[in-house]
Amino acid sequence: MALIKLALAGEGGQGVQSIAEILAEAAYEENKQAIYIPNFGVEQRGGVSIAFLQVSDQRIGAPKFNKADVVIALSKRAVSRTVRYSDSNTIYVYDSSISVDEEEMPKEAKKIIGLPAIDTANEKLHPRVFNMIIMGAVIGFTNIVSFGSAKFALEKKLGAKFERDPKLRELNYQALEIGRQMAEEALKEGVAN
Amino acid sequence: MALPATPKSWYLPTKPHKFCPGCGHGIVLKALGEAIDELEIQDKIVFGCDIGCSLLSWNFFACDSTQTHHGRTTPVMVGIKRARPELIAVGYMGDGGGYSIGSQHLLNAAVRNEKITVILVNNTNYGMTGGQMAPTTLPGQKTETTPYGRDPEITGYPTKGPEFVAALTSDTAYVARGTVSKYKQLKRYIKNALRNQMEGNGFSFVEVLSTCPTNWRTNAQQTWSFLEDEMEKYFPVGEFKNPFGKGEK
Amino acid sequence: MQKVVENTKKAFLTGNEAAAWAALAAGAEIMFGYPITPQNEIMHYWTRLAPKYGRNFLQTEDEISAGFTVCGAVQAGKKAFTATAGPGNTLMQEPFSMAEAMRLPLVAIIQQRGGPSSGTVIYSQQEVTLTTFGGNGEGHRIVYSTSSHQEIYDYIIKAFNTAWKYRFPTFVLGDGYQAKMREPLEMYDPEERGIELVKTFPLVGLEGKIGEEREPQHLCNIYSMEEELYEVVMKFAAEYEAISPEVVEYEEKECEDAEILILAHGVVSRAADDAVKALRAQGIKAGYFRPITLRPFPGKQLREAIAKSGAKKMLIAESAYGQFDRLVKQEIYGETIQINNLFMPGVGIIDTDIISKVKSIID
Numbered sequence: 001m002a003l004i005k006l007a008l009a010g011e012g013g014q015g016v017q018s019i020a021e022i023l024a025e026a027a028y029e030e031n032k033q034a035i036y037i038p039n040f041g042v043e044q045r046g047g048v049s050i051a052f053l054q055v056s057d058q059r060i061g062a063p064k065f066n067k068a069d070v071v072i073a074l075s076k077r078a079v080s081r082t083v084r085y086s087d088s089n090t091i092y093v094y095d096s097s098i099s100v101d102e103e104e105m106p107k108e109a110k111k112i113i114g115l116p117a118i119d120t121a122n123e124k125l126h127p128r129v130f131n132m133i134i135m136g137a138v139i140g141f142t143n144i145v146s147f148g149s150a151k152f153a154l155e156k157k158l159g160a161k162f163e164r165d166p167k168l169r170e171l172n173y174q175a176l177e178i179g180r181q182m183a184e185e186a187l188k189e190g191v192a193n
Numbered sequence: 194m195a196l197p198a199t200p201k202s203w204y205l206p207t208k209p210h211k212f213c214p215g216c217g218h219g220i221v222l223k224a225l226g227e228a229i230d231e232l233e234i235q236d237k238i239v240f241g242c243d244i245g246c247s248l249l250s251w252n253f254f255a256c257d258s259t260q261t262h263h264g265r266t267t268p269v270m271v272g273i274k275r276a277r278p279e280l281i282a283v284g285y286m287g288d289g290g291g292y293s294i295g296s297q298h299l300l301n302a303a304v305r306n307e308k309i310t311v312i313l314v315n316n317t318n319y320g321m322t323g324g325q326m327a328p329t330t331l332p333g334q335k336t337e338t339t340p341y342g343r344d345p346e347i348t349g350y351p352t353k354g355p356e357f358v359a360a361l362t363s364d365t366a367y368v369a370r371g372t373v374s375k376y377k378q379l380k381r382y383i384k385n386a387l388r389n390q391m392e393g394n395g396f397s398f399v400e401v402l403s404t405c406p407t408n409w410r411t412n413a414q415q416t417w418s419f420l421e422d423e424m425e426k427y428f429p430v431g432e433f434k435n436p437f438g439k440g441e442k
Numbered sequence: 443m444q445k446v447v448e449n450t451k452k453a454f455l456t457g458n459e460a461a462a463w464a465a466l467a468a469g470a471e472i473m474f475g476y477p478i479t480p481q482n483e484i485m486h487y488w489t490r491l492a493p494k495y496g497r498n499f500l501q502t503e504d505e506i507s508a509g510f511t512v513c514g515a516v517q518a519g520k521k522a523f524t525a526t527a528g529p530g531n532t533l534m535q536e537p538f539s540m541a542e543a544m545r546l547p548l549v550a551i552i553q554q555r556g557g558p559s560s561g562t563v564i565y566s567q568q569e570v571t572l573t574t575f576g577g578n579g580e581g582h583r584i585v586y587s588t589s590s591h592q593e594i595y596d597y598i599i600k601a602f603n604t605a606w607k608y609r610f611p612t613f614v615l616g617d618g619y620q621a622k623m624r625e626p627l628e629m630y631d632p633e634e635r636g637i638e639l640v641k642t643f644p645l646v647g648l649e650g651k652i653g654e655e656r657e658p659q660h661l662c663n664i665y666s667m668e669e670e671l672y673e674v675v676m677k678f679a680a681e682y683e684a685i686s687p688e689v690v691e692y693e694e695k696e697c698e699d700a701e702i703l704i705l706a707h708g709v710v711s712r713a714a715d716d717a718v719k720a721l722r723a724q725g726i727k728a729g730y731f732r733p734i735t736l737r738p739f740p741g742k743q744l745r746e747a748i749a750k751s752g753a754k755k756m757l758i759a760e761s762a763y764g765q766f767d768r769l770v771k772q773e774i775y776g777e778t779i780q781i782n783n784l785f786m787p788g789v790g791i792i793d794t795d796i797i798s799k800v801k802s803i804i805d
């Protein structure tokens with residue numbers, strides 16, 4: 001597998017760091033090299049949170065990158081913080097429930113995709129599994145890890161909670177699956193830039 | 194004529210000591226030396242001092258000793274004691290080191306109830322550097338940096354160390370203020386401060402009112418009068434916290 | 443002492459977590475620390491793990507105190523360490539200077555953040571000057587600049603040995619990226635690997651009855667006469683020079699026929715390594731030279747690399763405005779190689795930054 005570079009951004013509490021952490025753990029479980037850096041800027045508390053994740057079969061060089069293969073922005077502010085990571089090879093994804101003007105979107109992208117993750121979580125599942133839809137979508141866009149490894153890493157992180165509430169496990173798995181399907185659909189249709 | 198008896202824990206190759214004539218440090222260190230002898234802890238003591246006049250004590254005792262920067266004796270002693278709780282750590286410092294540049298260390302060691310003993314000599318000025326204002330300089334007192342007398346409007350009032358240390362520590366701490374004019378009492382306070390550490394109770398602190406005729410520019414009578422009439426009036430002598438009971442004020 | 447890592451194992455950790463494990467594996471007995479980003483998690487992991495292995499921790503009132511308590515603890519004969527960054531590193535120069543003056547085996551882990559002043563809490567290589575030559579001294583320190591979690595683990599274990607063997611304060615210089623990122627590494631018990639842990643010894647609080655079995659110890663770092671200080675510093679300098687050849691570490695790749703040498707240290711050397719590979723693939727003969735010890739500096743080895751390659755140009759890349767560059771230049775004074783810079787203070791450097799800079803230089 002060639003190097004995959006991913007930037008995930010959202011409001012504090014949207015769970016972007018958890019997604020990156022679980023994906024990094026899953027990649028490690030697959031014996032891949034993985035580097036995950038949480039954004040730990042001054043906005044660590046209450047602000048835009050960015051996670052940078054790189055996964056590869058080879059040793060990874062610099063921990064940071066200038067342009068991502070996939071950017072996912074989950075709020076208006078997250079969009080303005082992440083347009084800089086997009087170039088003509090980037091799939092730029094935002095949540096379609098947020099209103100962003102055309103000029104705020106990245107000037108360069110391979111594809112810009114609006115994903116109805118927040119609405120889907122609220123309407124079909126549960127607001128708290130919104131970030132699992134996003135994680136499923138990341139897998140759908142990149143195949144960064146296998147679905148099985150993602151579930152394994154998820155179990156490692158949330159296993160105790162799942163034991164107490166087995167329905168939660170189902171809900172998370174469903175969200176993952178929905179996310180992946182959304183991504184695959186979007187890649188087929190998408191909005192070409 | 195027989196020489197006055199010196200404490201066994203004094204290190205004789207460095208005697209006579211280097212303090213100025215009339216300086217109170219020698220009296221404080223004699224009280225400490227006798228207390229160490231009577232408690233039979235010479236081999237367990239780690240003595241620490243910083244720079245300033247207290248520096249001249251760095252090789253004063255026949256005890257393991259170390260020296261550090263101005264104000265940093267307290268954390269060095271904390272490090273030693275935390276690493277080797279069986280040792281008895283004694284920090285020796287002046288009022289500038291303890292109340293000014295190292296005040297955060299003194300304050301926090303007191304709050305954490307560090308099981309060390311701090312002996313702080315208050316002579317109302319920075320002696321070694323040439324007699325500048327100290328946190329303890331009395332209102333109206335002339336120093337090199339308050340040539341017209343300390344004006345509390347500009348520089349505040351003198352630091353009352355044992356009072357603030359007592360306010361911060363737990364009841365297992367020992368806090369007292371002695372004076373070189375009352376030797377037996379001073380030795381008792383220092384002994385209590387060492388015993389308190391030996392028994393693992395908590396922080397032990399003794400401020401000692403002392404003399405500095407060199408920088409005060411006083412003769413013998415004026416020196417003693419400044420100590421007993423001015424200083425002891427402003428800085429009350431006594432035990433502020435005493436886990437052994439029998440507190441006196 | 444209880445074994446911390448029974449069997450060699452792969453792990454996927456943050457650099458700060460790897461640092462705490464390494465200090466435990468090295469047999470560190472007490473940590474003194476004060477919160478500052480990005481080193482906080484070293485304390486967090488240490489405080490969780492240490493009690494399980496009978497080790498101690500004290501959160502001090504500030505970094506000055508953290509440094510001086512370490513000075514006290516090592517004088518008492520215990521393996522002690524601290525960790526800090528940025529303004530905390532500035533404050534710790536005072537105790538670090540005492541450690542230099544008294545030859546105390548102090549170990550400090552520095553996770554560089556942006557500067558000057560509060561800077562950023564994120565990343566930089568701007569604490570090179572401070573860590574190598576900070577304080578009112580002569581830089582008689584040993585500084586390892588790591589570039590991966592494996593190295594954080596390896597060099598923290600090594601740092602304790604170096605400090606106690608040579609009695610020069612020893613630093614492991616990381617950065618915010620290395621602190622916060624997660625990547626795989628292998629953890630091991632040093633003794634299982636044949637790494638003997640250097641024994642500690644007290645400087646105060648010695649055994650034996652004073653006056654009968656031994657003399658009292660009187661340690662000091664202040665001198666009455668300028669000649670006294672001179673003797674001491676010259677003796678330290680001579681000892682430092684003497685041990686330098688066995689302490690120096692560096693990494694060199696593709697220098698034999700290089701037309702341009704790329705110099706980087708720490709995490710930036712990963713980008714330099716990638717850049718050299720990419721440039722070679724494009725037919726550009728680039729070489730890679732990385733000092734692992736910034737103090738003492740592998741100056742002799744760098745001169746040899748310049749000589750054998752015959753390179754006419756050099757690129758020095760760092761996330762600072764010339765701090766590493768100054769170290770390099772003073773070591774290769776007199777060489778005629780053209781020196782070019784890629785200075786990106788407080789910002790990460792990636793391979794493409796270096797590649798395009800190299801192309802602009804050789805065109």
